[in-house]
Amino acid sequence: MRxxxxxLLxxxxxxxxxxxxxxxxxxxxxxxxxxxxxxxxxxKYSSFQVMKENKMSNYSLITGDIASNDLVLLRKGEEIF
Incomplete structure (x- = not known):
């Protein structure tokens, strides 16, 4: 495929x-x-810290009936730049 x-690989x-x-x-x-x-x-906006704080990318807007309230997908991370 390359x-x-x-x-694009x-x-x-x-x-x-x-x-x-x-x-x-x-x-x-x-x-x-x-x-x-x-x-x-x-x-800037693709940095881990900014995405962690963004409600649209951290799934904090998902209601409890869809996922448990303690669902945290962006707990910790490492900046890559």
Whole structure:
């Protein structure tokens, strides 16, 4: 699949080592160009701490009848950039 034009292979290790370059690689693959301030926003809002505090990404809006109230999906983590 690596040789196919519509396939992008990424590794967690590359993402962890150089997040900014990996995001730029994704943008290139999608044919999109981010301005420097847009790239900074992507890096900021995809950080573990920001996602942990965001009610839309940490599942804290799920009602108790769907999942138990003690469900915590983002307990601890490590910043990758």
């Amino acid at each position: 040789e196919r034009e519509n396939f 990424l590794s967690y290790e590359d993402l962890k080592k150089d997040t900014k370059s990996t995001v730029e690689k994704i943008c290139d693959f999608l044919g999109k160009k981010l301005e420097p301030d847009e790239l900074d926003m992507v890096l």
